[in-house]
Amino acid sequence: MSSAAAKAKSTGKAPQPRPSAQELQQQYNRLQNELQALASKIGELEQEAEEHNLVLTTLDEALAEEPDRKCFRLVGGVLVERTVKDVVPALNTNKDGIQKVIANLVEQYKGKDEEFENFKREYNIRPASAS
Numbered sequence: 001m002s003s004a005a006a007k008a009k010s011t012g013k014a015p016q017p018r019p020s021a022q023e024l025q026q027q028y029n030r031l032q033n034e035l036q037a038l039a040s041k042i043g044e045l046e047q048e049a050e051e052h053n054l055v056l057t058t059l060d061e062a063l064a065e066e067p068d069r070k071c072f073r074l075v076g077g078v079l080v081e082r083t084v085k086d087v088v089p090a091l092n093t094n095k096d097g098i099q100k101v102i103a104n105l106v107e108q109y110k111g112k113d114e115e116f117e118n119f120k121r122e123y124n125i126r127p128a129s130a131s
Contacts, residue, residue, distance in 0.1 A: 024123055031116040038109045045102050052095040059088050 019027070062069050067085040074080075119125070 024125070027119065028125065031112065031119060035109065035112055035116060038105055038112060042102060042105050042109065045098055045105070049095055049098045049102065052091055052098065056088065056091055056095065059084055059091070063088055 062084045069084050071084050072079050073087050
């Protein structure tokens with residue numbers, strides 16, 4: 001009895017037919033694209049969090065010296081006038097939210113990367129060596 005047949009008999013499931021080369025290529029490309037999209041979004045959000053840090057560093061000085069100093073903030077495409085003491089807590093909240101989203105996306109990336117590695121291992125896929 002073949003190992004696939006023995007495994008199917010022990011699990012009570014019929015063996016899955018092997019996908020065609022074209023189906024494997026499509027699935028490989030899909031997984032790779034999903035990983036790239038997640039990495040891109042993580043990078044984009046990390047840059048946004050860094051921008052929040054830079055603004056907060058600048059505003060912290062103003063908050064200590066002049067908390068009622070006016071500043072401007074872009075909210076939904078509209079420039080609004082606020083005071084430094086009003087803007088700093090909102091920016092901190094936004095920055096914290098961005099960091100939580102980044103952590104969530106990193107976990108998704110790790111899971112997707114593990115799925116991709118398992119897929120490559122299952123179908124014995126190796127990168128082509130450059131000659």
